[in-house]
Amino acid sequence: MTASPWPIWRLCDAVTLLWRSWGDEFVVFNVAANQTHLLDAFSAAVLKQVEASPKTLGALTGHFAAELGADPGQVLPRLEEAGARFAELGLIERLNT
Amino acid sequence: MKVGDISVSDFAGLLASQGVTIQTGPFVFRLTSHIPSIAAPVWRLYRDFPLIEPDLVDFHLVLRPAGRFARFTGRCEVVIDARRILSVFKSPAALPHLEWALNWWIYNYAHQFFIVHAAVVERDGKAILLCGPPGSGKSTLCAALVARGWRLLSDEVALVCPDTLKIFATARPISLKNESIEVIERFAPSAVFGPRALETHKGIVAHVAPPEQSVRHINADAHPCWILFPSYAADAATRLTPIPKARAFLRAASDAFNYQILGAQGFRTLAAMIDRCSCFELAYADLTEALKVIEGLGQQAHRA
Numbered sequence: 560m561t562a563s564p565w566p567i568w569r570l571c572d573a574v575t576l577l578w579r580s581w582g583d584e585f586v587v588f589n590v591a592a593n594q595t596h597l598l599d600a601f602s603a604a605v606l607k608q609v610e611a612s613p614k615t616l617g618a619l620t621g622h623f624a625a626e627l628g629a630d631p632g633q634v635l636p637r638l639e640e641a642g643a644r645f646a647e648l649g650l651i652e653r654l655n656t
Numbered sequence: 657m658k659v660g661d662i663s664v665s666d667f668a669g670l671l672a673s674q675g676v677t678i679q680t681g682p683f684v685f686r687l688t689s690h691i692p693s694i695a696a697p698v699w700r701l702y703r704d705f706p707l708i709e710p711d712l713v714d715f716h717l718v719l720r721p722a723g724r725f726a727r728f729t730g731r732c733e734v735v736i737d738a739r740r741i742l743s744v745f746k747s748p749a750a751l752p753h754l755e756w757a758l759n760w761w762i763y764n765y766a767h768q769f770f771i772v773h774a775a776v777v778e779r780d781g782k783a784i785l786l787c788g789p790p791g792s793g794k795s796t797l798c799a800a801l802v803a804r805g806w807r808l809l810s811d812e813v814a815l816v817c818p819d820t821l822k823i824f825a826t827a828r829p830i831s832l833k834n835e836s837i838e839v840i841e842r843f844a845p846s847a848v849f850g851p852r853a854l855e856t857h858k859g860i861v862a863h864v865a866p867p868e869q870s871v872r873h874i875n876a877d878a879h880p881c882w883i884l885f886p887s888y889a890a891d892a893a894t895r896l897t898p899i900p901k902a903r904a905f906l907r908a909a910s911d912a913f914n915y916q917i918l919g920a921q922g923f924r925t926l927a928a929m930i931d932r933c934s935c936f937e938l939a940y941a942d943l944t945e946a947l948k949v950i951e952g953l954g955q956q957a958h959r960a
Contacts, residue, residue, distance in 0.1 A: 577920060579927040584902035588923040593916055595909060595923065597902055 566653040568642060569613035574650055576610055578603075592649055602641045609651055616642070616653075660703030668695035675718075677710040678702055681826040681874050682815070683766070685758065686710055689719040691732055694750045697850040701751075701829040701863055704871040715761050719750055736761065749853045752861040755831055759812055762826075763913045769815040769824065770925040771913040774883075776814045776823055777806035779954055782881035783823050785814050785933075787911045790858070793888030793940065796836040799864050800943055801950065803844035808870040809878055816880070818918070818925040821932070823878045827870045829863035837862045843943060880929045882953055883908060886938045886946070894945040896953075897937045904935035 570576075577588040585603035588595050598606065601623075608614055608622065619638055624631040645651040659667065659678065670676050672695075675688035689695065715737055722733035722744050733744045734757045742760055745753045763771065774785040775798035784801075786794035798811045809825035816823055829850065832840055837860060840847060848865035883904055899907070908926055909915045915922040934953070940946035 577923050579902075579905070579923075579930075581901035581905075581930070584900055586902050586905050586927070588920065590920050593919055595906065597906055 563615055563617070563656045565615035565617035566655050567613050567615050568609045568619065568645075568651050568653050570610055571649055571652050576606070576650075578607075589648075589650060594648070596648060596650075601637065602644070605638060605641045606645060606650065609645075615656075657707050658703065659699060659705050659707050662707070664696050664699045667699045668692065671695050671698070675710070675716070677708050677713055679706045679708050680758075680828050682769075682824050683762070683826065684708065684713045685761070686713045686716040687719070687754070688716070689750075690721060691719045691747055691750050693747060694719060694754065697751050697863075698754070700848065701850050701865045704866070704868045705827075715765070717754065717757050719754060746855065748851075749856045749861075751850055751863065752831070752853050752856050752858070755829065755863065758828065762813055762815075766815065767914050767917055768817075770818055770915075770918060770922055770929075772814040772816065772908060773812070773911045773913060774814040775811045775830075776809035776825075776878070777801045778809055778823075778825075778876070778878035779806050781877045781879060782954065783809065783814075783878040784882045784884060784950065784953075785880055785908075786884050786886055787908055788885050788887065789911075790833075791888070793836070793886045795830055795832055796839060796888070796943065797886055797940075797946060797950070799830045799832060799836075799840045799847070800843055800947055802830065802864075802867060802870065803840070803847060804947060804951070807873060807876070807878070808866050813913070814880070816925060816929065818921050821879055821925070821928055823880060825870070825874045825876075825878065827866045827874050829865055832862050832864060834859045839943060840864065880933050883929070883933045883935045884938045884950070885936070886940065888940060890941055892939040892941045894942060894949060895937075895939045896949050897939075899935045899937055901930050901935055904933075905930045 573591045575590040579586050583600040585598040620631050620635050624634045671689045675686045677686045718735045722731040730746050732747050734742045734753050742757045743753050774787040775794040788794050795811045802808045808827050811830040850863040852862045
């Protein structure tokens with residue numbers, strides 16, 4: 560079996576999220592860490608995708624390229640930036656397969 | 657029976673012996689004082705509050721001289737529930753320290769409520785929360801709005817029921833500091849003031865007694881309708897600026913005393929409050945202009 564070149568993104572263990580949105584801004588509460596974060600619409604959509612189920616970065620890139628009608632090469636850096644921030648905040652982990 | 661139904665001298669006698677038990681909205685506290693100078697101002701500021709039988713109290717405060725040489729040093733202390741000294745101070749600052757001790761207990765123990773550091777006033781069941789750090793002008797605006805007939809809930813804490821979002825009132829005296837004391841004396845000449853404490857760590861402090869109707873209607877309904885973040889600056893033009901709700905959420909969360917303690921319940925409660933509130937920053941220097949803007953909000957809601 561060939562390893563996927565894409566890492567898998569998934570919520571960190573024990574992370575449960577509560578959401579609220581007003582307009583195009585989102586507030587998410589990480590119950591386990593008792594922390595609140597303000598997200599823009601794109602970051603919120605990414606985190607919601609990962610919350611729904613673990614995804615490869617490739618799958619996320621394809622999804623958001625289609626969603627935004629953008630080139631995957633433009634979407635990938637935005638995803639990587641969002642993913643790095645989520646990992647730093649202890650919301651997701653990025654696993655190499 | 658109300659505090660004002662007994663004479664000042666009887667009140668002073670009770671304070672110095674068995675203590676008095678006063679109800680301020682959802683809280684009942686017993687106060688004993690061995691500092692005679694505090695009796696008359698407490699009587700005057702709390703005269704409309706119920707004086708009740710001391711069966712069940714939430715906490716007990718004792719004001720007393722501090723240490724063996726208190727006669728010479730003038731040092732006093734406030735003790736809560738006979739075990740913890742909350743602060744030590746010179747006797748002229750006794751009243752502010754009493755009020756701060758009452759606040760301290762609420763911040764630390766009243767977690768049945770979502771507690772926001774905010775002044776709160778109400779009209780027609782609709783409450784305005786004036787949030788912000790010390791010096792932002794929330795107590796000054798609160799005192800001025802109360803002088804204009806708004807009902808006082810608190811100049812210090814919004815006590816929000818997580819289930820119903822009803823805001824509970826304590827209607828305790830409004831604490832004014834430094835220049836704001838004279839501002840309100842000029843603005844509301846009929847307001848009843850306590851004595852000025854000149855040397856506190858917050859500067860000069862004086863308290864304004866709550867209007868009788870605010871105490872009489874202490875249990876009336878009030879639900880959050882507006883969240884304002886005032887900022888006073890001597891040269892500011894009066895300006896009301898809407899704030900995106902998600903940003904208002906974060907600011908109000910940082911102004912809450914127990915957002916972290918309540919966890920998910922705090923998040924849900926604040927989110928529900930933000931859902932129903934219009935949120936603004938209010939920059940101001942001129943009190944009359946600021947009131948016009950705030951009362952304009954109330955009138956718009958009344959017409960709507």
